[in-house]
Amino acid sequence: xxxxxxxxxxxxxxxxxxxxxxxxxxxxxxxxxxxxxxxxxxxxxxxxxxxxxxxxxxxxxxxxxxxxxxxxxxxxxxxxxxxxxxxxxxxxxxxxxxxxxxxxxxxxxxxxxxxxxxxxxxxxxxxxxxxxxxxxxxxxxxxxxxxxxxxxxxxxxxxxxxxxxxxxxxxxxxxxxxxxxxxxxxxxxxxxxxxxxxxxxxxxxxxxxxxxxxxxxxxxxxxxxxxxxxxxxxxxxxxxxxxxxxxxxxxxxxxxxxxxxxxxxxxxxxxxxxxxxxxxxxxxxxxxxxxxxxxxxxxxxxxxxxxxxx
Amino acid sequence: xxxxxxxxxxxxxxxxxxxxxxxxxxxxxxxxxxxxxxxxxxxxxxxxxxxxxxxxxxxxxxxxxxxxxxxxxxxxxxxxxxxxxxxxxxxxxxxxxxxxxxxxxxxxxxxxxxxxxxxxxxxxxxxxxxxxxxxxxxxxxxxxxxxxxxxxxxxxxxxxxxxxxxxxxxxxxxxxxxxxxxxxxxxxxxxxxxxxxxxxxxxxxxxxxxxxxxxxxxxxxxxxxxxxxxxxxxxxxxxxxxxxxxxxxxxxxxxxxxxxxxxxxxxxxxxxxxxxxxxxxxxxxxxxxxxxxxxxxxxxxxxxxxxxxxxxxxxxxxxxxxxxxxxxxxxxxxxxxxxxxxxxxxxxxxxxxxxxxxxxxxxxxxxxxxxxxxxxxxxxxxxxxxxxxxxxxxxxxxxxxxxxxxxxxxxxxxxxxxxxxxxxxxxxxxxxxxxxxxxxxxxxxxxxxxxxxxxxxxxxxxxxxxxxxxxxxxxxxxxxxxxxxxxxxxxxxxxxxxxxxxxxxxxxxxxxxxxxxxxxxxxxxxxxxxxxxxxxxxx
Numbered sequence: 019x020x021x022x023x024x025x026x027x028x029x030x031x032x033x034x035x036x037x038x039x040x041x042x043x044x045x046x047x048x049x050x051x052x053x054x055x056x057x058x059x060x061x062x063x064x065x066x067x068x069x070x071x072x073x074x075x076x077x078x079x080x081x082x083x084x085x086x087x088x089x090x091x092x093x094x095x096x097x098x099x100x101x102x103x104x105x106x107x108x109x110x111x112x113x114x115x116x117x118x119x120x121x122x123x124x125x126x127x128x129x130x131x132x133x134x135x136x137x138x139x140x141x142x143x144x145x146x147x148x149x150x151x152x153x154x155x156x157x158x159x160x161x162x163x164x165x166x167x168x169x170x171x172x173x174x175x176x177x178x179x180x181x182x183x184x185x186x187x188x189x190x191x192x193x194x195x196x197x198x199x200x201x202x203x204x205x206x207x208x209x210x211x212x213x214x215x216x217x218x219x220x221x222x223x224x225x226x227x228x229x230x231x232x233x234x235x236x237x238x239x240x241x242x243x244x245x246x247x248x249x250x251x252x253x254x255x256x257x258x259x260x261x262x263x264x265x266x267x268x269x270x271x272x273x274x275x276x277x278x279x280x281x282x283x284x285x286x287x288x289x290x291x292x293x294x295x296x297x298x299x300x301x302x303x304x305x306x307x308x309x310x311x312x313x314x315x316x317x318x319x320x321x322x323x324x325x326x327x328x
Numbered sequence: 329x330x331x332x333x334x335x336x337x338x339x340x341x342x343x344x345x346x347x348x349x350x351x352x353x354x355x356x357x358x359x360x361x362x363x364x365x366x367x368x369x370x371x372x373x374x375x376x377x378x379x380x381x382x383x384x385x386x387x388x389x390x391x392x393x394x395x396x397x398x399x400x401x402x403x404x405x406x407x408x409x410x411x412x413x414x415x416x417x418x419x420x421x422x423x424x425x426x427x428x429x430x431x432x433x434x435x436x437x438x439x440x441x442x443x444x445x446x447x448x449x450x451x452x453x454x455x456x457x458x459x460x461x462x463x464x465x466x467x468x469x470x471x472x473x474x475x476x477x478x479x480x481x482x483x484x485x486x487x488x489x490x491x492x493x494x495x496x497x498x499x500x501x502x503x504x505x506x507x508x509x510x511x512x513x514x515x516x517x518x519x520x521x522x523x524x525x526x527x528x529x530x531x532x533x534x535x536x537x538x539x540x541x542x543x544x545x546x547x548x549x550x551x552x553x554x555x556x557x558x559x560x561x562x563x564x565x566x567x568x569x570x571x572x573x574x575x576x577x578x579x580x581x582x583x584x585x586x587x588x589x590x591x592x593x594x595x596x597x598x599x600x601x602x603x604x605x606x607x608x609x610x611x612x613x614x615x616x617x618x619x620x621x622x623x624x625x626x627x628x629x630x631x632x633x634x635x636x637x638x639x640x641x642x643x644x645x646x647x648x649x650x651x652x653x654x655x656x657x658x659x660x661x662x663x664x665x666x667x668x669x670x671x672x673x674x675x676x677x678x679x680x681x682x683x684x685x686x687x688x689x690x691x692x693x694x695x696x697x698x699x700x701x702x703x704x705x706x707x708x709x710x711x712x713x714x715x716x717x718x719x720x721x722x723x724x725x726x727x728x729x730x731x732x733x734x735x736x737x738x739x740x741x742x743x744x745x746x747x748x749x750x751x752x753x754x755x756x757x758x759x760x761x762x763x764x765x766x767x768x769x770x771x772x773x774x775x776x777x778x779x780x781x782x783x784x785x786x787x788x789x790x791x792x793x794x795x796x797x798x799x800x801x802x803x804x805x806x807x808x809x810x811x812x813x814x815x816x817x818x819x820x821x822x823x824x825x826x827x828x829x830x831x832x833x834x835x836x837x838x839x840x841x842x843x844x845x846x847x848x849x850x851x852x853x854x855x856x857x858x859x860x861x862x863x864x865x866x867x
């Protein structure tokens with residue numbers, strides 16, 4: 019047992035370091051020069067600089083060193099827990115990310131939870147409840163799953179923040195200000211989760227054991243909750259692992275609309291400014307989130323389907 | 329993706345208009361002291377000071393300059409109460425205001441000012457400050473505690489105007505040398521009306537009033553420290569929410585009002601539209617490699633599309649067309665006649681292309697010469713130099729150029745690509761639009777100075793080396809008589825326009841909307857940075 023856990027941990031660390039390494043190397047391959055990008059960022063220009071002008075930056079950050087040296091320097095830093103220093107913000111990357119991690123995690127976890135509630139609610143209430151209700155449910159899921167985040171965000175903003183004045187527009191990280199960003203991400207995700215759950219749910223409802231349960235005199239809601247749901251949520255659980263990782267870096271649209279800090283925004287800026295240590299650091303954190311999420315998915319499987327625990 | 333975005337923006341603006349109950353700019357009300365101004369800005373800079381205008385906006389709140397620019401374009405005292413220029417125009421001696429201290433308690437003396445100039449010029453402190461006064465700047469020396477002398481290699485009358493820009497904010501050398509790079513980046517120490525209290529990255533910079541402020545500029549609207557207690561400088565990248573935040577009272581001032589909302593903003597708030605002086609948003613035309621090495625083709629390109637109508641439609645009439653590729657209409661020394669050249673004339677464009685030998689046409693109606701089709705690669709900064717609206721203007725132009733037989737490929741470049749130098753080589757593009765703010769026609773020297781082996785000029789993105797032009801600008805730069813200098817600057821603009829080394833498009837603008845109960849928010853003249861130290865709320 020300990021060996022299994024240990025090998026899992028080693029594999030996880032390998033995945034995370036590999037992700038950061040791949041990002042580091044991929045960014046070196048992108049056309050354009052880091053020192054030039056930095057000079058242009060500092061001066062708001064888009065020009066070509068002379069070797070003489072670039073020399074101090076190249077020396078300071080070691081841009082002229084062989085790639086192998088730069089890479090080894092980076093990776094050995096990782097094992098010492100040093101993610102490097104942001105070229106643009108002049109702060110340690112750990113600090114750049116650290117300050118933005120909590121708002122991102124809050125937003126992501128809350129969005130996932132709300133998406134589940136919405137998806138389960140709609141599924142339980144509409145699957146096989148007569149043609150009208152069933153089609154309404156699946157239409158709602160198809161519609162919301164295809165909505166772009168930007169559109170959802172702006173509509174929520176206009177209705178709930180501007181017209182009804184219930185929630186703030188620029189809410190920062192306050193609880194009240196988090197509601198609209200969470201809904202912006204949760205609504206399309208709920209549609210997505212609902213769609214996969216519904217298919218499964220419909221099929222399971224036709225299984226013989228459901229009929230058996232009903233003949234035992236079990237109520238419809240009881241059958242749905244205790245027997246059918248258990249089977250039907252497995253695909254959605256699998257998807258949740260993916261969603262958790264995708265949301266943490268993909269929340270940038272919701273963050274932009276509601277003026278909210280978060281890792282997504284930092285990632286976009288860092289990519290734009292070729293801030294290589296920051297980009298690699300964020301990819302590392304997101305990879306870690308994926309690893310943890312998949313671990314949780316495995317655990318959730320075991321809870322939902324006892325056969326897998328054995 | 330583009331269409332739904334526009335539709336949503338319209339929907340949002342409609343809804344905002346419908347719910348608007350606030351009265352427009354109601355005057356009166358009693359002035360109050362204290363309070364917090366919430367300001368919705370767009371872009372978060374990497375550091376509080378630097379050579380990018382995004383940094384100048386915010387460093388203006390914290391750092392004072394030596395001199396400032398007045399509405400009429402004259403230079404007025406700030407940290408320097410007066411100054412003298414030697415008869416040969418080579419020495420500027422500034423007398424500093426008495427008793428001014430930085431917020432770390434050290435004095436704003438001549439040594440501190442001299443250190444700042446040295447830092448910008450010789451130690452990589454600020455590339456934009458440097459290039460603004462290169463190669464005229466020689467040295468800065470402290471004559472005594474309250475007199476600083478700046479000497480030049482050649483006479484340069486625009487010098488005073490140029491140092492009114494936010495890039496020339498004076499920092500405390502003591503603090504700068506004693507603290508870490510991170511501290512200097514996040515909390516520069518100046519003598520300004522506000523100090524940086526906290527930077528919540530990704531969210532806002534909190535500026536708090538400097539209670540001991542004594543060094544307001546001569547252009548200030550009141551004497552004394554800031555009237556409000558704090559300014560919360562928020563970063564709200566999305567235009568819809570930024571503008572909407574004014575209507576819910578969550579902000580008091582917003583930057584970059586979406587042009588669809590401009591009319592609405594004018595009816596409900598105080599509005600300021602600032603046309604940036606300097607190089608407008610105009611095309612650099614690659615005169616070194618490709619079809620544009622032929623002047624006739626460049627001119628045909630200029631005639632070939634209705635730039636004026638495209639700009640007016642694309643920006644809802646809010647942003648003015650600028651036909652002068654060299655300097656914008658807000659720049660001293662602007663030549664309005666030059667701006668009139670190349671009005672839309674597709675017939676003329678066709679004739680020029682015939683003359684240049686691009687006579688045949690392929691199946692798609694694109695002109696060809698010796699089997700080569702006339703294809704132009706137009707690279708633009710998508711999402712940071714060009715907004716979505718700007719990109720739409722380019723698409724309209726692209727359609728019209730196609731009618732005259734020029735196949736224009738639009739290449740949206742990311743910030744990483746453009747600033748990383750992917751498109752800096754002459755082989756990588758044919759035309760690229762860009763702007764450069766500056767309060768003086770001396771910007772011509774920065775942009776159009778010939779690029780030579782000994783002294784390369786990466787800013788000359790047209791790769792246009794014209795000795796007559798170079799001489800004309802240099803004469804203008806050193807001409808003491810303003811009228812004569814402007815005539816020379818006009819000649820320079822004409823050379824650029826006649827040769828179609830650049831092609832005009834529109835002016836770079838800053839727009840602001842301000843809540844009716846917040847008074848005396850104003851923009852400084854040189855770059856349009858907002859000034860909050862005179863602002864007060866009314867009740």
